[in-house]
Amino acid sequence: MAIKAKKQAFAAPVEALACAHPGTILPPMSPKRAAIEKAAASVFLRDGFAGASMEAIAREAKVSKATLYSHFQGKDDLFGAIVRNNCQQMLVDIESSVAAGLGPRELLLAVGLKFLKKMMSDEVMAVYRILVSEAPRFPALGRAVQNAGPGPSCNGLADYFRHQTALGLLAVGDADVAADQFFGALLGGIHFRRLICVDAQAKPSEIKFRVATAVDAFLAAHQPKAPPTKRRKGA
Amino acid sequence: MAIKAKKQAFAAPVEALACAHPGTILPPMSPKRAAIEKAAASVFLRDGFAGASMEAIAREAKVSKATLYSHFQGKDDLFGAIVRNNCQQMLVDIESSVAAGLGPRELLLAVGLKFLKKMMSDEVMAVYRILVSEAPRFPALGRAVQNAGPGPSCNGLADYFRHQTALGLLAVGDADVAADQFFGALLGGIHFRRLICVDAQAKPSEIKFRVATAVDAFLAAHQPKAPPTKRRKGA
DNA sequence: GTCTATATGAAGATAGAC
DNA sequence: GTCTATCTTCATATAGAC
Numbered sequence: 001m002a003i004k005a006k007k008q009a010f011a012a013p014v015e016a017l018a019c020a021h022p023g024t025i026l027p028p029m030s031p032k033r034a035a036i037e038k039a040a041a042s043v044f045l046r047d048g049f050a051g052a053s054m055e056a057i058a059r060e061a062k063v064s065k066a067t068l069y070s071h072f073q074g075k076d077d078l079f080g081a082i083v084r085n086n087c088q089q090m091l092v093d094i095e096s097s098v099a100a101g102l103g104p105r106e107l108l109l110a111v112g113l114k115f116l117k118k119m120m121s122d123e124v125m126a127v128y129r130i131l132v133s134e135a136p137r138f139p140a141l142g143r144a145v146q147n148a149g150p151g152p153s154c155n156g157l158a159d160y161f162r163h164q165t166a167l168g169l170l171a172v173g174d175a176d177v178a179a180d181q182f183f184g185a186l187l188g189g190i191h192f193r194r195l196i197c198v199d200a201q202a203k204p205s206e207i208k209f210r211v212a213t214a215v216d217a218f219l220a221a222h223q224p225k226a227p228p229t230k231r232r233k234g235a
Numbered sequence: 236m237a238i239k240a241k242k243q244a245f246a247a248p249v250e251a252l253a254c255a256h257p258g259t260i261l262p263p264m265s266p267k268r269a270a271i272e273k274a275a276a277s278v279f280l281r282d283g284f285a286g287a288s289m290e291a292i293a294r295e296a297k298v299s300k301a302t303l304y305s306h307f308q309g310k311d312d313l314f315g316a317i318v319r320n321n322c323q324q325m326l327v328d329i330e331s332s333v334a335a336g337l338g339p340r341e342l343l344l345a346v347g348l349k350f351l352k353k354m355m356s357d358e359v360m361a362v363y364r365i366l367v368s369e370a371p372r373f374p375a376l377g378r379a380v381q382n383a384g385p386g387p388s389c390n391g392l393a394d395y396f397r398h399q400t401a402l403g404l405l406a407v408g409d410a411d412v413a414a415d416q417f418f419g420a421l422l423g424g425i426h427f428r429r430l431i432c433v434d435a436q437a438k439p440s441e442i443k444f445r446v447a448t449a450v451d452a453f454l455a456a457h458q459p460k461a462p463p464t465k466r467r468k469g470a
Numbered sequence: 471g472t473c474t475a476t477a478t479g480a481a482g483a484t485a486g487a488c
Numbered sequence: 489g490t491c492t493a494t495c496t497t498c499a500t501a502t503a504g505a506c
Binding site for chain 4: 055074075
Binding site: 048049050051128129130131132133134135136137139141142143145146150154173174177178180181182183184185186187188189190191192193195196197198209210213214216217218220221222 | 283284285286363364365366367368369370371372374376377378380381385389408409412413415416417418419420421422423424425426427428430431432433444445448449451452453455456457
């Protein structure tokens with residue numbers, strides 16, 4: 001069996017408890033509690049779940065361990081709170097780009113750049129790493145993250161594809177799979193290489209180049225039969 | 236600081252030590268050692284690095300802890316050996332498909348299917364998970380895996396793209412990025428969702444569908460201007 | 471709520487016999 | 489090389505004073 005499992009805080013109880021949403025204001029937090037959450041995020045994301053000790057978190061938060069245990073049931077509980085606090089970092093906002101009235105190329109470039117920059121950032125790399133490694137022990141956590149970040153992002157882009165296809169500006173068959181694969185292509189190998197610490201942080205120019213490449217390929221692949229007005233050269 | 240670091244077996248010493256290659260025959264292993272490695276792989280990949288205890292490994296290998304320590308310097312050492320043993324699972328063989336004389340579509344379908352099935356398998360998921368989470372503490376391990384699996388796979392496909400482009404059968408600009416993004420698109424979101432335990436193992440039919448979708452998109456995007464003989468409808 | 475001090479247990483590593 | 493038994497360290501969690 002895996003490690004011990006005294007207080008499996010996420011077994012079933014909080015299944016539906018997704019991440020806090022942008023507008024959600026929770027009851028004001030005590031300063032100590034805020035300090036704890038801040039410190040815990042820092043330590044967990046730096047050292048991983050097992051590597052993080054409650055003592056280190058208490059030290060960094062400048063509180064005693066007992067205080068820490070008065071705010072959270074235990075390590076599992078604290079960990080879940082931290083990951084949920086951070087999971088919406090994987091959310092990429094599609095609507096605002098749609099609302100800006102961008103055409104497909106400009107929208108995909110904007111969304112792609114935002115997405116890839118975010119995914120390659122130190123913060124999200126850390127969340128990704130710890131999430132992937134601990135997901136098996138925290139079944140509800142994966143769903144919470146999926147519903148707070150990647151899920152809505154993909155759905156948003158798929159909706160856009162469906163809309164553009166209806167307008168005849170794109171020709172996307174399965175919009176959900178297409179959105180999935182577009183995001184996948186963006187990550188390409190660079191995200192993995194950085195995950196396993198082979199590459200350092202990618203230069204902005206490389207990120208831009210890869211986004212452009214992926215967008216070009218996507219548009220070329222999903223060009224409608226008869227483009228409405230003009231033909232693009234880059235395809 | 237991260238955990239303790241008494242014997243950082245991979246700090247620098249074995250940087251160049253890549254995974255064993257298919258043909259490599261090492262000095263014959265004692266049965267005990269083989270049992271240890273088998274058990275260690277099972278326990279590490281199931282429970283993660285921190286979750287795996289030397290005692291559990293010894294128990295599963297049916298040896299004493301002391302025996303275990305007579306074969307390996309410590310937990311870090313054993314872990315590195317196991318991951319290196321398993322890392323070439325991420326290698327996807329391109330050459331054999333090339334040698335089979337397949338056309339671009341058939342080759343991409345074959346390679347893509349092999350790749351995605353492998354990446355979605357329980358074994359590779361486990362390797363991926365533990366690798367990603369422990370890479371920061373084992374700097375040399377990431378490079379070893381990259382050089383044993385993903386690196387050669389990507390290079391092989393990129394070479395193929397270059398060759399086909401030279402022949403006028405494909406039109407691929409940056410072959411390395413294209414190969415990267417093709418593999419990325421194959422993984423799409425399903426790999427991630429399985430990583431965070433939201434989805435169960437994908438059905439073979441879904442895997443096939445996603446491979447076909449990615450291949451169609453890739454070919455449509457990289458069709459040469461004037462196809463040599465016939466035009467494909469699926470694009 | 472918050473602290474200091476401590477109980478408890480788990481796991482990495484080793485001593486010494488065979 | 490292999491075992492049994494043990495040492496040591498350290499992290500989670502709590503008791504009890506303020």
